[in-house]
Amino acid sequence: METTFFTTQLIPALNRGLVMSIKLIIPSGMFGLVLGIVIGTLRTFGPSAIRKAANGYAAVFRGTPLLVQLFILYFGLPNLGIYLDAYAASVTGFILCSSAYHSEYIRGGLLSIKKGQLLAAESMGFSTFKTMFHIIVPQAIRKALPGCSNEIIYLIKYSSLAYIITCIELTGEGKIIATRTFRYTEVFLFLGFYYLVLVTMASFMLQKIEQKYKIPGFGKA
Amino acid sequence: MLAKEAMTMTQEKPILRVENISKTLGGKEILNSVSLSLNKGELKVLIGPSGAGKSTLLQCINFLLPPDSGRVWLDGVEIQNRRKRDLYAFRQQVGMIFQDFNLFDHLNALDNVSIALRKVKKMRRPEARDRAMAELERVGLGDKIDLYPAELSGGQKQRVSIARALAMDPKIMLLDEPTSALDPELIGEVLSVIHDLAHGGMTMLLATHQIAFTRSLANEVIFLENGIILEQGTPAELLSPNACTRSRDFCSRLDDLYKEKA
Ligand SMILES: Nc1ncnc2c1ncn2[C@@H]1O[C@H](COP(=O)(O)OP(=O)(O)O)[C@@H](O)[C@H]1O
Ligand SMILES: [Mg+2]
Numbered sequence: 001m002e003t004t005f006f007t008t009q010l011i012p013a014l015n016r017g018l019v020m021s022i023k024l025i026i027p028s029g030m031f032g033l034v035l036g037i038v039i040g041t042l043r044t045f046g047p048s049a050i051r052k053a054a055n056g057y058a059a060v061f062r063g064t065p066l067l068v069q070l071f072i073l074y075f076g077l078p079n080l081g082i083y084l085d086a087y088a089a090s091v092t093g094f095i096l097c098s099s100a101y102h103s104e105y106i107r108g109g110l111l112s113i114k115k116g117q118l119l120a121a122e123s124m125g126f127s128t129f130k131t132m133f134h135i136i137v138p139q140a141i142r143k144a145l146p147g148c149s150n151e152i153i154y155l156i157k158y159s160s161l162a163y164i165i166t167c168i169e170l171t172g173e174g175k176i177i178a179t180r181t182f183r184y185t186e187v188f189l190f191l192g193f194y195y196l197v198l199v200t201m202a203s204f205m206l207q208k209i210e211q212k213y214k215i216p217g218f219g220k221a
Numbered sequence: 222m223l224a225k226e227a228m229t230m231t232q233e234k235p236i237l238r239v240e241n242i243s244k245t246l247g248g249k250e251i252l253n254s255v256s257l258s259l260n261k262g263e264l265k266v267l268i269g270p271s272g273a274g275k276s277t278l279l280q281c282i283n284f285l286l287p288p289d290s291g292r293v294w295l296d297g298v299e300i301q302n303r304r305k306r307d308l309y310a311f312r313q314q315v316g317m318i319f320q321d322f323n324l325f326d327h328l329n330a331l332d333n334v335s336i337a338l339r340k341v342k343k344m345r346r347p348e349a350r351d352r353a354m355a356e357l358e359r360v361g362l363g364d365k366i367d368l369y370p371a372e373l374s375g376g377q378k379q380r381v382s383i384a385r386a387l388a389m390d391p392k393i394m395l396l397d398e399p400t401s402a403l404d405p406e407l408i409g410e411v412l413s414v415i416h417d418l419a420h421g422g423m424t425m426l427l428a429t430h431q432i433a434f435t436r437s438l439a440n441e442v443i444f445l446e447n448g449i450i451l452e453q454g455t456p457a458e459l460l461s462p463n464a465c466t467r468s469r470d471f472c473s474r475l476d477d478l479y480k481e482k483a
Contacts, residue, residue, distance in 0.1 A: 114323075116319060116321060116322075116323035117323060117325060117326070119280070119285050119317075119319065119323060120317070120319065120323035120324070120325070120382075121325075121337075122285055122312065123283060123285060123312055123315070123316075123317035124312065124313065124317075124337040124341060124385070124386070124389055125309045125310065125311075125312040125313035125337065125341045125389070126309075126337065126340065126341055127305065127309055130340055130341070134336060134340050135325055135336075138327055139325075139326060139327045142327060215326060215327050215369055215371070216368075216369040216371060216372055217369050217370070217371020217372050218326075218371060
């Protein structure tokens with residue numbers, strides 16, 4: 001009787017939630033990072049008007065609670081005639097929010113790159129865009145990688161907010177079962193364990209990426 | 222007859238002409254109406270005290286620092302630096318060597334040399350690789366292609382940066398104190414590469430404090446101080462022991478300095 005609760009109810013529900021969580025996390029992580037790189041670069045090297053706009057963007061998305069952003073996307077936008085389903089609203093919110101944080105790490109990476117790198121590229125006929133794309137940003141990303149990894153780990157956990165706007169993912173499934181069966185302790189211990197596994201796997205992959213792009217001569221050999 | 226005229230014209234026409242370059246930075250006039258020209262195959266050496274404006278001048282010539290006023294011609298064609306395409310095409314023909322190398326930290330020696338071939342000259346990867354290989358061998362680094370800048374000595378880094386510039390087939394090269402950041406025992410290997418380039422007919426404008434090198438190789442010495450060309454002439458005219466020039470003064474002070482250090 002004890003094990004049937006786990007095998008027939010909890011684990012299937014959590015697995016279903018896990019699939020949804022992964023569907024939220026992967027696109028949010030990828031597009032959030034890409035957008036963060038773009039925003040971070042504009043904040044550092046953009047023309048003055050664009051730089052101000054990008055700084056404003058980062059200020060807004062870092063300065064307001066993610067939950068409020070999700071509410072606006074899901075409940076607020078329909079007033080403007082824009083209807084996002086719960087999944088789309090969640091992914092959009094996660095991308096916007098995490099990109100604002102990524103942009104800060106990228107900006108730090110960009111600021112640490114010496115002007116000479118830029119001069120050398122431009123002296124060979126690289127356009128401003130090509131200099132950024134091939135020379136400056138690739139170096140900045142490497143320097144920002146530990147920070148960006150940190151943000152992706154956070155994302156895995158704050159993706160749980162999606163269930164509040166009815167996108168039932170891992171935490172949502174757990175909460176439904178817990179409320180129905182009153183077995184809060186078992187459910188949330190299991191739930192925590194699922195996240196721990198997710199985060200451990202993500203950390204492992206991010207570490208591999210960091211190692212792959214490590215530049216010889218930087219950091220410990 | 223016509224052909225002959227054309228011949229003499231091209232012979233006299235400088236490959237690089239710079240006229241009346243002025244530049245103010247931070248409210249201070251750094252360059253004051255500097256003009257110079259180089260004929261094909263010439264090596265001109267820019268000397269002058271630290272802060273004279275040598276780096277500023279070299280960077281103004283290829284518009285890394287846009288001059289406030291002044292004009293630049295390459296092969297008789299004036300550079301319209303506001304037209305980005307023209308500017309980028311011009312810069313491909315002007316190799317630039319920096320005091321602190323400025324190798325791309327995230328790329329190994331081979332990619333440092335080949336990246337501009339691929340991304341700017343749109344060469345295919347295998348061709349770019351072959352060309353980069355050839356240039357690295359030319360500067361004696363054929364066995365170091367996989368190393369990253371942080372794994373190379375200063376002299377090796379500067380030789381990679383020269384290979385990187387040469388791979389673009391520049392018409393002229395601007396060298397900004399290429400040996401000033403090097404330990405004394407590494408200076409020779411870089412000077413010998415520059416020496417070979419000069420003998421190979423490369424047109425170069427070189428800022429340096431290497432007086433002996435200048436004496437033996439320069440076609441002309443340009444002495445810059447406070448953003449003004451004070452003196453200009455052959456090494457014999459400006460630097461011979463009995464010459465009564467600011468350049469000679471400056472150089473003998475440099476010599477003393479090096480003797481003190483040694
Ligand atoms: N960005 C800048 N703002 C203000 N002054 C500058 C700047 N860059 C260089 N300078 C000044 O310009 C002068 C010439 O510098 P530089 O061209 O580097 O001289 P050199 O290469 O002959 O040593 C120096 O006095 C330096 O302090
Ligand atoms: Mg200088």
